[in-house]
């Protein structure tokens with residue numbers, strides 16, 4: 613955990629493959645949403661499996677290699693400019709939340725995949741998980757526990 617030995621309030625730590633980006637989350641993490649939209653599919657090489665946190669709860673221990681791909685005026689993806697790891701997604705209209713690529717969280721994450729969205733854009737090789745709720749573009753945006761997943765705004 614933290615090099616100062618203090619782990620109070622830390623829900624999770626994580627980072628990219630090379631360590632250029634390291635973060636900790638001091639607050640709640642949302643369960644994992646699989647976003648199969650085409651941009652997430654291409655950027656991740658499969659799909660975006662993202663948790664999310666209040667942006668105020670995410671603290672960077674290192675962000676020297678953090679880059680942002682501004683995909684649309686309102687949405688952007690965070691990645692490591694050295695190792696290429698997909699790290700974050702955020703939307704301007706939900707700027708208080710930061711989606712975090714769940715695979716970048718140090719294990720065990722204690723998270724559960726609960727939802728798949730944009731399933732109609734999933735790769736043809738992917739086997740959708742019949743044990744979690746699955747939606748196409750009409751996913752329930754009003755459910756706060758599912759707010760701010762990766763994907764198009």
Ligand SMILES: [Zn+2]
Nearest residue numbers: 628630692695
């Ligand atoms: Zn890296």
